[in-house]
Amino acid sequence: MCNLKLCECCIVQQPLPLRSKSVKGSKDVAVGSYFCMVVLDWEYQARTQTKAQASAPFWGEKFTFSNFPSSLKTLMVVIYQNERTFTGGSKEVPVGKVSISVDTLAKTESFTQWCSIEDMKSNNFINGSLRLELQYSHEVVRPTEDYTELVNCLSYPDVLRCLNVMIPPKQRERTAKHMLKIYRARGEADRLVSSLCQIEIASTDNPNILFRGNSLATKAVDQYTKLVAMAYLHQVLTPIITQIYNCTESCEVDPTRLNNNQTQMAENWKRLLGFTEQLQKDAEGHFQEEENIRYTVIAGVFFLRFIVPAILNPKLFNMMPGHPSDTVGRTLMLVAKTIQNLSNLVLFGAKEPYMNPMNVFIESNLEAMKNVIDRLCWTRENEELSPPPVIDEGIEMAMLYRVLVNIGRGLVNYQEENKGEDIEPLLVALGEIKNLMFHG
Template identity: 25%
Template sequence: TGASDPYCIVKIDDEAIIRTATVWKTLSPFWGEEYEVQLQPNFHSVSIYVMDEDALSRDDVIGKVCITRDMLAEHPKGYSGWVSLSEVDPDEEVQGEIHLRVEVQGKQGDRRLLCCTVLEARDLARKDRNGASDPFVRLRYNGKAQESTVVKKSCYPRWNETFKFELAEPAGEKLCVEVWDWDLVGRNDFLGKVVFSVPGLEAAGQEEGWFRLRPEKSKLKDDEAPGEGSTQSPAGAPTLLWLGHVCPLRPSRPGTCPHQDGQVHLVTLLDETTTAECRQEVAINLVKLFLGQGLVKEFLDLLFELELAKPCEPNTLFRSNSLASKSMESFLKVTGMPYLHAVLGPTITRVFEEKKYVELDPGKVEIKDVGCSGLHRVQTEGEVIEQGRQHLQSYLDELLDTMVRSAPACPPVIRAAFRRLSQRVGERFPQHQHTKFVAVTSFLCLRFFSPAIMTPKLFHLRDTHADARTSRTLLLLAK
């Protein structure tokens, strides 16, 4: 189709903790989701994988972004910005830990041995189709290699095997402990490694513990401690990192950015440079973004201010497809759907169930659709129209009464937005106080209630589309 169905998976080190919603059929997805995550003091990185959902086969990995602990430490006020996706290398995608005991045996000047006991591993990557792996360990030192036995179908293998190498003089080589997934057909899969500095082992005498497996391409620096990657926890309480601290999206004022000549309104640029076709998508993304940051009222107020600064007539306010109109329309759909269902639901259900004939246009009246009002007498055109008018009036009275009584049930965030809109319009047109009511109803009725009445299925008020007669009734009711 030329598009993808992207979603994101967030991993802390090797543990997947978040999966976002899937955005269907797009190459420019927007999520606007925010999470709070409790991190252990010894965490290493936060990785975000962008995936392409596939209903018929395994989901594809589009790319990933890895934010290390050091990167976050360098940005105490938050980490924000566009980051290029990196291609995912299978040899880089490792997880899990291995329990090792490594020591140097013998005295200086005598024949000495480098001994490594491989005890067990945990949470290894699942490389086989059965949902597990067949892990074994390969140890390399001074040009020689030894391997452990293969443990079949396990991500938590136990070996308890000891391997010995004759220590080279001087002991400048590194000991590399690699974990592999054994495959009968094809090449073995890399599961991770731990690298030890032998001079460091000589100084320490012995190292034992759980060590985090590292990717194939990682390099151990000369000044790093032996067994770098250990997951033994340092002292200190757990740290709570808010995603808002990692990805802050709070500008000094929504929709503005610093410029050498002062403040430039980004929303003005968006309004002027986007086409009518894509403005709806821009609006919904901005609304979700500022809703997630708790700034949607300020964002909409800025749009009202900029829109009212343009030359406009009191009776045609917000009638165009401007960014302000589209954003307010999207805002109502995102925040007000339960309210809309409560207001319109009973009347829409009644119209669908009664299926009464309603027509007010004499040119469209069909007598055969209404039958006879009495024995041997067909209704006149005027009688049909009057009967339809009464039906329509009944629906309209019920709907308006429900709308008037629904004010307390209207979501507070919508009431606050309408209150600010009314104030802005009243300040702009002090001589036309009725205009502020026109502005509010133009959004609530023309852009929210009326479209839902005409096409209730699109607003999830009904499971199926209306037939021709019911559609005509709904159209007249919406008008």
């Protein structure tokens, strides 16, 4: 199996040559509009959005390609420009290309580099560079039954405690995704997450930092929340995020950014409060019918790691097609700051004094926020969950196996240093799969 992930492409080092043949005096927005096509072995696979009137466009789009043959040789990104024609129409003209050999990618798990752009015809380099972030993996996928014992090990507390420690920080999100997809396909994702949460709670002395770190349990909770709550997120946030995207006026309230223009600040505060109040009402109204630490723990999972990131980056959560403008981005930042403080049940203070006027809103909504969190904690008996998505268990198991094999020496050392814990079943399962790879 071959995976290629085009994480990001943007042109900022040198402007692309504007080659448009627009009619004199025309203000057609297609002039200077660029997009990229992703090509694998001369077959077009994906297209970015078009960025209008840009000589240094930023796309920031991600694509994942799976199940391509091992014969794949070349990844190419072709940059196109919408050109204005003399007849009043437009045409898509290739400006240049960047080609990456799969052999180059195979030498490293990730590839991040500014790549010179070649002319499509002459292969000479032109005035511009393209930044690519690529991840590549080539997996040997065994029959799912070959991974049975490995998957069974993930239900053992000793194994989960070990993985929570031994999985490198940069690999924890990826590992959590593989584990959750495997268990989700079996209808047991909640059991896996529950086991990881119990380990996280038992190993944490300060409850205020529960699920706010970079542990495997925290990453699993993040991924599980996205699996089960994405529909809720879209229902609650998309309407207000759309309003903010469509608003061309600023909500800036930092006086250092407004030259102390009090009239403008008053108008901006009115708009910002309007957006924030609407978001709070939407979140509370979606639900129909202890101690503060209880609220901050749930808030840390649901709001700080799910709602707030979605407000800051709606495109990442598939709520909006493109990245926000600078003005919209700043509005989203201010709304997110407010929701974060409200979910933490704390007021703004000396760190950001310009936000202190928002404390009136926070104080008046503290009980409403607790009410939302209470209802998030409700469980319904016999509630039917949506059916699990179609998941290729074999691929997920193969990728999880590779993550664990890469830390094999560390697992052995962990077993030797922690005699009271038994991860021998995991080591045996990994060894059996390795034997099958070589002799099966």
